[in-house]
Amino acid sequence: MNPTFEAIAARLDGYDPQALRVELAQQFIKALLPLPQETEKLGLRAALGRVLAADLISPLQVPAADNSAMDGYALRASDLLPGGQTRLRLAGTSLAGAVPSAALAPGHCQRIMTGALMPPGLDTVVPQEFTQRDGEFVVIPAGLLRAGDNRRLAGEDLALGSVALAAGRVLKPADLGLLASLGLAEVVVWRRLRVAIMSTGDELRGLGEPLPPGCVYDSNRYTMWAMLERLGVEIIDLGIVRDQPEALREAFGRAAQQADAIISSGGVSVGEADHTKRVMAELGEVLFWRIAMRPGRPMAIGRIRSGEKSALLFGLPGNPVAVMVTFYAFVRDALLRMSGANSEPMPMLRAASTGALRKKAGRTEYQRGVVTRRPDGQWQVAITGNQGSGILSSMCQANGLVLLGHEQGDVATGDFVDVLPFDGLM
Numbered sequence: 175m176n177p178t179f180e181a182i183a184a185r186l187d188g189y190d191p192q193a194l195r196v197e198l199a200q201q202f203i204k205a206l207l208p209l210p211q212e213t214e215k216l217g218l219r220a221a222l223g224r225v226l227a228a229d230l231i232s233p234l235q236v237p238a239a240d241n242s243a244m245d246g247y248a249l250r251a252s253d254l255l256p257g258g259q260t261r262l263r264l265a266g267t268s269l270a271g272a273v274p275s276a277a278l279a280p281g282h283c284q285r286i287m288t289g290a291l292m293p294p295g296l297d298t299v300v301p302q303e304f305t306q307r308d309g310e311f312v313v314i315p316a317g318l319l320r321a322g323d324n325r326r327l328a329g330e331d332l333a334l335g336s337v338a339l340a341a342g343r344v345l346k347p348a349d350l351g352l353l354a355s356l357g358l359a360e361v362v363v364w365r366r367l368r369v370a371i372m373s374t375g376d377e378l379r380g381l382g383e384p385l386p387p388g389c390v391y392d393s394n395r396y397t398m399w400a401m402l403e404r405l406g407v408e409i410i411d412l413g414i415v416r417d418q419p420e421a422l423r424e425a426f427g428r429a430a431q432q433a434d435a436i437i438s439s440g441g442v443s444v445g446e447a448d449h450t451k452r453v454m455a456e457l458g459e460v461l462f463w464r465i466a467m468r469p470g471r472p473m474a475i476g477r478i479r480s481g482e483k484s485a486l487l488f489g490l491p492g493n494p495v496a497v498m499v500t501f502y503a504f505v506r507d508a509l510l511r512m513s514g515a516n517s518e519p520m521p522m523l524r525a526a527s528t529g530a531l532r533k534k535a536g537r538t539e540y541q542r543g544v545v546t547r548r549p550d551g552q553w554q555v556a557i558t559g560n561q562g563s564g565i566l567s568s569m570c571q572a573n574g575l576v577l578l579g580h581e582q583g584d585v586a587t588g589d590f591v592d593v594l595p596f597d598g599l600m
Contacts, residue, residue, distance in 0.1 A: 179206075185205070194464065197580075199473070202475070212364070212365035213365060214365055216361060225515045229341050231338065233334075233356060234332075236355055241290060242286045242288055242299045245286070245288050246304075247305060248283060248299050249296055252280075261313055262314065266284050268287065274291045276294065278293060278294075283312055298321055298324065300314050338352060338353075339353075343515075345361070367408065367434050367512055368435075369509065370433035372413065373415070393494055395439070405510065407509060412425050422449055423457065426478050429478065433485050434512060437490060439492055451474070454474060457478045457479060458484065460475070460489070469493060470493075471496075473491065494564060494566040495564065496563040499563075520594055521594070522577070525543075526555070526590055527576075527590075530585060531557065531591075533578045535581055535582065540578075542557065542561065542568040543556060575596075579592075
């Protein structure tokens with residue numbers, strides 16, 4: 175059963191929908207999220223970027239037996255002389271994929287290839303480039319090896335019955351290789367999350383349409399699509415929805431029927447003379463927040479219902495930069511959790527500000543910046559200039575967001591600030 179909004183808010187100390195701190199909004203959203211329910215089985219080549227639905231238990235140990243980590247000569251460490259060169263008689267070759275020969279007598283060694291099983295009784299491998307051949311003998315310098323060098327132990331990568339990959343992992347290229355090394359051709363993942371997107375407003379026009387005075391081309395839907403594409407969700411594009419009650423009801427109802435989550439842009443500002451907020455409230459349980467942040471103050475969060483189905487709603491501001499900032503601040507992690515993923519915090523680095531920054535305490539700010547390396551190797555960041563929430567070009571110029579905390583005030587030149595790099599986000 176889904177928790178009520180009142181119950182969630184009651185657990186948050188200092189909850190104020192008219193001046194909500196960023197971290198409290200994040201906590202509220204986290205408590206609201208439904209867990210994934212549907213799984214599917216995929217072949218490895220279709221599983222990249224999908225979320226593992228259950229712990230994957232290793233059906234065997236990797237490697238299956240002790241083997242050589244390189245080309246060289248397998249030997250007994252006890253045969254090595256501590257004070258001088260060691261001469262060992264060569265007795266055959268051990269190849270990868272072949273069954274090793276019988277145990278060798280002391281004082282003997284065997285040529286061995288990378289990946290070949292260690293012959294019985296031999297415990298160390300000397301790389302071939304460190305040796306010399308003297309007829310049927312191999313000469314090894316003193317002090318070169320320790321017992322066990324260059325030997326891969328059975329099960330040192332994965333033990334039989336161990337957790338090879340944990341549930342909630344977003345599968346990466348190395349993971350697919352690991353699954354293949356275990357002989358697994360298929361994997362069980364969560365069903366791909368379905369996310370509906372729309373832009374609302376009578377002033378919006380689609381690409382290729384004439385642009386009358388006072389109108390703008392809809393950029394937000396393309397930005398949202400690109401950010402969602404990075405998350406690997408299934409995207410349902412509902413286009414531009416005019417600010418008309420029936421059009422809005424139809425679009426939100428269709429989205430709730432088809433999607434797990436809805437992301438809209440525009441129509442959530444306080445005092446806006448449009449129908450979007452009213453229709454949202456009619457179709458479900460929706461809160462309208464004024465978040466103590468810049469950019470991106472207005473936001474809606476809730477559930478939209480259509481018959482027996484419902485979808486989580488994220489109503490984002492209409493300004494292009496505010497759409498991106500609120501997506502990264504609130505929506506990204508929420509969608510990953512709804513997908514079943516164990517979302518990790520976005521990477522953060524510390525950089526020295528190249529100039530003074532004005533910052534009003536009592537709100538969180540996300541300023542666009544360009545991060546570079548100083549000659550001493552330290553990170554530094556310079557603000558891109560105009561920080562208006564409609565200056566989308568500032569996001570193109572920047573390579574990170576300077577995160578200035580709620581209680582933080584002005585920043586002096588040379589002060590260190592937190593930066594969220596765009597690598598992996600944009």
